[in-house]
Amino acid sequence: MVTVSMTVNGRQVSKEVEDRRLLVDFLREDLGLTGTHVGCDTSQCGACVVHLDGKAVKSCTMLAAQADGASVKTIEGLADGAELHPLQAAFKEHHGLQCGFCTPGMIMSGADIIARHGSDLDEATVRLELEGNICRCTGYHNIVKAILAAAGEMGGGMKQAAE
Amino acid sequence: MSVEGIGARVARKEDKRFITGQGRYVDDMSVPGMKHAAFVRSPHAHARVGAINAEAARAMPGVVAVLTGAEMAADGIGNLICGWMIHSKDGSPMNMGAWPALASETVRFVGQAVAVVIAETKSQARDAAEAVEVEWEELPAVSDVLGAIAEGAPQIHPEAPGNLIYDWEIGTKDEVEKAFGEAAHVTRMDLTNNRLIPNAMEPRAALARYDAADDHFTLWTTSQNPHTARLVLSAFYNVAPEHKLRVVAPDVGGGFGSKIYIYPEEITCLWAAKKTGVPVKWTGDRSEAFLTDAHGRDHVTVAEMAFDANNRITAFKIDTIANFGAYMSLFSSAVPTYLYATLLSGQYDIPLIHCNVRAVYTNTAPVDAYRGAGRPEATFVVERMMETAARELSVSPAELRRTNFIREFPHQTPVIMLYDAGDYEASLNAALEASDYAGFAARKAEAQRRGRLRGIGISCYIEACGIAPSKAVGSLGAGVGLWESAEVRVNPVGTIEVLTGSHSHGQGHETTFAQLVASRLGVPLDNIAIVHGDTDSVQFGMGTYGSRSGAVGMSAISRAIDKVEAKAKKIAAHLLEASEGDIEIADGEVRVAGTDKKLGWHEVCLAAYTGHNLPDGMEPGLKEGAFYDPANFTFPAGAYVCEVEIDPETGHTDIVQFVAADDFGRIINPMIVEGQVHGGIAQGIGQALLEGCVYDEGGQLITATYNDYAMPRAHDLPSFRVSTTETICPSNPLGIKGCGEAGAIGSPPAVINAITDAIGNNDLSMPATPEKVWRALHAAGGGLREAAE
Ligand code: FES
Ligand code: FES
Numbered sequence: 001m002v003t004v005s006m007t008v009n010g011r012q013v014s015k016e017v018e019d020r021r022l023l024v025d026f027l028r029e030d031l032g033l034t035g036t037h038v039g040c041d042t043s044q045c046g047a048c049v050v051h052l053d054g055k056a057v058k059s060c061t062m063l064a065a066q067a068d069g070a071s072v073k074t075i076e077g078l079a080d081g082a083e084l085h086p087l088q089a090a091f092k093e094h095h096g097l098q099c100g101f102c103t104p105g106m107i108m109s110g111a112d113i114i115a116r117h118g119s120d121l122d123e124a125t126v127r128l129e130l131e132g133n134i135c136r137c138t139g140y141h142n143i144v145k146a147i148l149a150a151a152g153e154m155g156g157g158m159k160q161a162a163e
Numbered sequence: 164m165s166v167e168g169i170g171a172r173v174a175r176k177e178d179k180r181f182i183t184g185q186g187r188y189v190d191d192m193s194v195p196g197m198k199h200a201a202f203v204r205s206p207h208a209h210a211r212v213g214a215i216n217a218e219a220a221r222a223m224p225g226v227v228a229v230l231t232g233a234e235m236a237a238d239g240i241g242n243l244i245c246g247w248m249i250h251s252k253d254g255s256p257m258n259m260g261a262w263p264a265l266a267s268e269t270v271r272f273v274g275q276a277v278a279v280v281i282a283e284t285k286s287q288a289r290d291a292a293e294a295v296e297v298e299w300e301e302l303p304a305v306s307d308v309l310g311a312i313a314e315g316a317p318q319i320h321p322e323a324p325g326n327l328i329y330d331w332e333i334g335t336k337d338e339v340e341k342a343f344g345e346a347a348h349v350t351r352m353d354l355t356n357n358r359l360i361p362n363a364m365e366p367r368a369a370l371a372r373y374d375a376a377d378d379h380f381t382l383w384t385t386s387q388n389p390h391t392a393r394l395v396l397s398a399f400y401n402v403a404p405e406h407k408l409r410v411v412a413p414d415v416g417g418g419f420g421s422k423i424y425i426y427p428e429e430i431t432c433l434w435a436a437k438k439t440g441v442p443v444k445w446t447g448d449r450s451e452a453f454l455t456d457a458h459g460r461d462h463v464t465v466a467e468m469a470f471d472a473n474n475r476i477t478a479f480k481i482d483t484i485a486n487f488g489a490y491m492s493l494f495s496s497a498v499p500t501y502l503y504a505t506l507l508s509g510q511y512d513i514p515l516i517h518c519n520v521r522a523v524y525t526n527t528a529p530v531d532a533y534r535g536a537g538r539p540e541a542t543f544v545v546e547r548m549m550e551t552a553a554r555e556l557s558v559s560p561a562e563l564r565r566t567n568f569i570r571e572f573p574h575q576t577p578v579i580m581l582y583d584a585g586d587y588e589a590s591l592n593a594a595l596e597a598s599d600y601a602g603f604a605a606r607k608a609e610a611q612r613r614g615r616l617r618g619i620g621i622s623c624y625i626e627a628c629g630i631a632p633s634k635a636v637g638s639l640g641a642g643v644g645l646w647e648s649a650e651v652r653v654n655p656v657g658t659i660e661v662l663t664g665s666h667s668h669g670q671g672h673e674t675t676f677a678q679l680v681a682s683r684l685g686v687p688l689d690n691i692a693i694v695h696g697d698t699d700s701v702q703f704g705m706g707t708y709g710s711r712s713g714a715v716g717m718s719a720i721s722r723a724i725d726k727v728e729a730k731a732k733k734i735a736a737h738l739l740e741a742s743e744g745d746i747e748i749a750d751g752e753v754r755v756a757g758t759d760k761k762l763g764w765h766e767v768c769l770a771a772y773t774g775h776n777l778p779d780g781m782e783p784g785l786k787e788g789a790f791y792d793p794a795n796f797t798f799p800a801g802a803y804v805c806e807v808e809i810d811p812e813t814g815h816t817d818i819v820q821f822v823a824a825d826d827f828g829r830i831i832n833p834m835i836v837e838g839q840v841h842g843g844i845a846q847g848i849g850q851a852l853l854e855g856c857v858y859d860e861g862g863q864l865i866t867a868t869y870n871d872y873a874m875p876r877a878h879d880l881p882s883f884r885v886s887t888t889e890t891i892c893p894s895n896p897l898g899i900k901g902c903g904e905a906g907a908i909g910s911p912p913a914v915i916n917a918i919t920d921a922i923g924n925n926d927l928s929m930p931a932t933p934e935k936v937w938r939a940l941h942a943a944g945g946g947l948r949e950a951a952e
Binding site: 018020025028033034035036037038039040041042044045047074075076078079084088091092093095097098099100101102103104107123124126127128130131133134135136137138139140141142143144145 | 174175177178179180181182183184185186188190191285286362363364365366414415416417419448449450668669670671834835837838839841842843844845846868869870874875876877878880882883906
């Protein structure tokens, strides 16, 4: 057993877990944060993506112990209180989700993509960078649209100025 | 069109919980005292199950119980069933082998469960499952259909000699043969429809609880049809009587057919919950999903089409062998018969058709309906044939289709279906225009200058949805009726709950169904709740598959609304001292037409519940139900155009344009409909380019992870250009045809027609991987040279 402590969605948590506890199981089962999903066992689907110290990671592919001392943000912590993150709002507006199972991972990956590229994002880049996230429902069409729309909105001033 | 009613692009009501991580999927749930299940599965494709030694496992930390198939059989748990009886052409019933939820004697595919471990935690259960020792006696196995029907093949079930489940036919063989004798041209093709693994992103899961005091079970499960699950679990598996079993399908993360069926794991969890006295949860991992979810497609077909001198089709004959895997899954028998052969007329006026289907056991996972179910296989056959015939006859593929389109409705095909409405030329024209088909030659020439091979392919599909008149399916062998139920419950304050037997696992029912109610009763969307997926709330229902929730599920709601509306009008007429015929309901008001006399909707609702002043003899309350049984199937149809560019050096295919023009009848929410088409096309392109389930000869699944089974990812796909044409469906009150499967049905032949056009070799099977395309290109003689020139 090992004691892990980290900040999750701004809250300090500390628990004793099995050495082999995956970060995703720690979040889902020990903390009850079931918004982060498990869609595969080979690190391929991205349903489990969370932000670790500001970077998108697959929480099924690291141990809880490896996240000791880190700051983790999950889908539950993305909105600012009642105010949705622009990407959450864009997923709704552009119908970027159907069954919703891939959605938390898609949004966390999308937010990371936007953070790294800002308003320079284009469709080809979004599609390429979503390589680690699988959606079986949407055909990605509206996911890509939602990410581009949110990127435009979040860095919209810059982009319009440049045009 | 109102901003919220029928036809409006309303953002989904259900989205909030999914985008904030508040979805409630089965694996998100837990109940006090819950333990975890892990299954002991066969590593062999075919083996006798010998002694099971669980002593070591039982002694491991956290283990509550290890239960085996022998114990399950002793408790009288029934075998899994196939719910659709098919008779062979000699009149004999299909040969169905027994499928116990936990095998105690023989296993017939890799992954079949023989025992279950219940333990405190998931990891403990898995550790202990690994420690269960099973003595296997390996038997010879066969994984492909041709091998399975060959002389001397391993015999899989004693009930099915030669591994043949049925040998079925439809149509008029002698007349077809005669027409072939008189044909001016015959096109012949060998076609394989590749086996697919559905891969809904949420793996299957089940949580079962037994309350001893009430002798009552609850099952939370990843189901597309919880009522059918309850019926089958109680009537056939003897788990519990229906009134003692509640089945809940909460948020479900995609289904595509794979969550219609009642699988061994749900049965086992229910049984184990009672046996051990603790709630039991099982959540499959992706590897288990690959091994044990019902797979799709897997047909081997020979097709021949006869034409007269005017390029009109005179006859069509098809011989198909369908791989059913090791056991007959719930609807498996209907897929290559009534969902496949009955659609082989496509959009064309074909006077004579004969189709023979042999269903065959192999040592692979069971095969059943997967998005489209039979109709993608039929469309692939028909549309590959049409494109090929056009090439052979040197006419344009669009022209050959036009020559043969059905133009008058209703149209009776020679294979049961009565097409009620359509305009196939309209959707073809729309697709050709949107894709600038006329400008293709210039684009091809431009691509050639860049050293790329460009091709274009058409597919004109038809499907039968809204399954189906209960009487009709009953006469064809279905074990259930295929109506739908609805209940519209108006509360005293005027808000509304709609209880539906349809189930949403991504389709957006909470929004579209509410739009219908909003349109009809003038109530804002926020005041309407859609309740589904719980056998305790909803009286009964047949669930969601076969694109039936709009055409059948919403029709039931519409019928219930008719009754609510009629009663509300009676009450209002009484209160306003007007005649019932003059009352209109709109915008939250109930008015006397042409006057300023009116009541608020909520006032009428309240009056219904106070009962202080109702017409004589009227019961209080405002709640009505309906069971709607469709008059016919519905027939969505459309035209898809795919344009590809091939890199002749690598064989890699880029889809540079994909255009869809679909006729879905009346559309409730265009945004949701487009989303359904996008997703369907992605699955169809996946089938055409990427996805192929591979078993080795001994029945080991080679493609058992996302490393080996290529799922379509964002960069494999283009943005799609989708549009609709509209002919109203005359067979249901809303004019809806259904849209859930079209994309997956229409797209594979469009892609393959485009690639074969580009490479000049028609001999190409799915998935058209770069290697296959490269080989086909070079077999055709020098794509490289041609492109370079
Ligand atoms: S669950 Fe983490 S990548 Fe699939
Ligand atoms: S919305 Fe269902 S998997 Fe993406």
